[in-house]
Amino acid sequence: MALSKIFTMRFYARNTGFFLVLFYFFFGIVPGGQLLSYHYTLIKGFTGSLDFLAIVCVIWLLYNLKCIAFIINVLSTKEHTFLYGTLGILEGAAKWRTWLWLHVTLYAPVLIYSLVSATIAVRLHAYTAAFVIGLFNIIMITAPLWFYSHKMGHPGTVSFLARWQQWFNKTVRKPIWSFYGYELLNNNIRSFFIAKVVAAVVVIITCSLMGGKYDERFLLVGGLICVLAQSVLVYHHQRFDDLYLSMLPQLPIPLWKRYVQICILYLILLAPESILLVYKTWQSATLMHWLMLILTGLSLMTLFRSLLYLPNIDQDKYFRWVLIIIVIILFMGLARWYWYGILLLQSLALVIFCYRYYRYEAPLEKVD
Template structure:
């Protein structure tokens, strides 16, 4: 059975999230020179053992990744070709639990590959308690999701008792908020993972350049990292627009209003990073305006690129790499303001002239 799941369910998971794994691999190993790679990752691992907060954040990241795996499997189980998984209820209960434990262990391989050297560094530094916590959390998470899948297979027919219903008022959902509600309802794990990656990368950049943290260019590099962390969220939003909101083009909405709606969505989406950046810039007005404009311009540029290449992920990651290098060069050269204005102008011109010419059905 495990071999069958390897060829079907697990293979589909890695294929569906190949872009996310490639981006994560690039962030982890591609942004640092080869000669400094070992020392860079050793420093990151030592940070995990030096701070209880960082250790807890790492464990939370594992939990969120595992939840994403769980939601993917739950979604696939609703498909007709995976109804055979319900037949696992006829097998021995111990074998069911071991099977799901193995499945999630394979899904966690990208993390496990990094956890093994992390444990080795911890043992070398004699941080035995932290190593014990890491191993315990890792196995507890695997056991928890395995037990949950065991319950779904064997006891899904048993109704769940509801002891309290929280009175939630029905709120109106303006048209421009639909992409945000879609992220919260359908892509919550993607959104949370992007936010965690965004704050982590922003914090790492500020920590690496702590001696010159007051330099505006350092903060802009952190914002660039936060923008790239949202690259897959933007792709998901555009995919939802092409699949579910294609009818909106027939609505009597002016093009300028549509552009304003897109700007509002990105502002709301980027609010946590904006507030975090405001704290890092000590509330100074001009650095805050420059950082905000640069962040919004970067997000809208990635959206424009996706429109242009029609959601081709292979080309998208090449564009992400090019955008990163060009933006880094511009930031270091001190031309962030004209660069942001150029990106915004390019987006508005492309949106004005090419929005209705782009066939969403071809994406």
């Protein structure tokens, strides 16, 4: 009971907002009479497609990592050092049962839903999907036990990930333009992975809905949704520069080179979904269509970045402009004016960037 208060109850209390959003997504957006059919269709969808199932497993993995991180953080706090004198003396089966019970109480939402999914997969004769779900969840509830046991045996040690990050940051020389990318991977990895998972789901759903009738405009709509989901990363890029790279304009770097560096950074950030898009449309799309989709996403993100150099652009105004631009490009895409749209986006982004870069002044609240 004491361990439940320390770990389980505190975990769910601390993540109340997260679970409310999750509950609304799974149970609140559909009428009560259609709830079972909604979940049955959802489960049928990802058990019938290994690509979709892989995305679902990644989401489950991220939740499991959240559970593991919570337990490790609790064990690392000073007020819970007494746990090393209680849990640390457990040996053999008692130790593994205790850690298994603690982890399962946190991982229970995913475990229950995955068991239901595996059962439905068996009834639909999707035996491969059922096997993958079963094996995946066995790993998810057994592998963390080793981390907990290692933590109890080595209190005060730094995690492998933290040690790797320290070594990487000290050893690898990073160009200034890539600092925000490393910031996402080190200190804002949750937002980064959420954006990437959403983009991957959109790409898979778009390609699945398109079926055998290939239409590049359909892919363009999916690509626009992917960029919209990642526009928040562009917004935080400006905030990061304001806080940590305010002296960047003073460096002797040509303006054109600064613009190219931003394009390279966003091209790298768009690489995961671009690779997935190429993989999913390998047999139907052409090289020009791939190039069009990638350049459209890159041009949108570059223009979003340039907009943040305009005066008096707050969060509300930024996302309002993002939606307006997305809608304009959507209509241009439906008319197959793809390259005109790319040219328009790049021209606006370059003009705004060149005119406003050295005139931009960070708001005082950001600097403070």
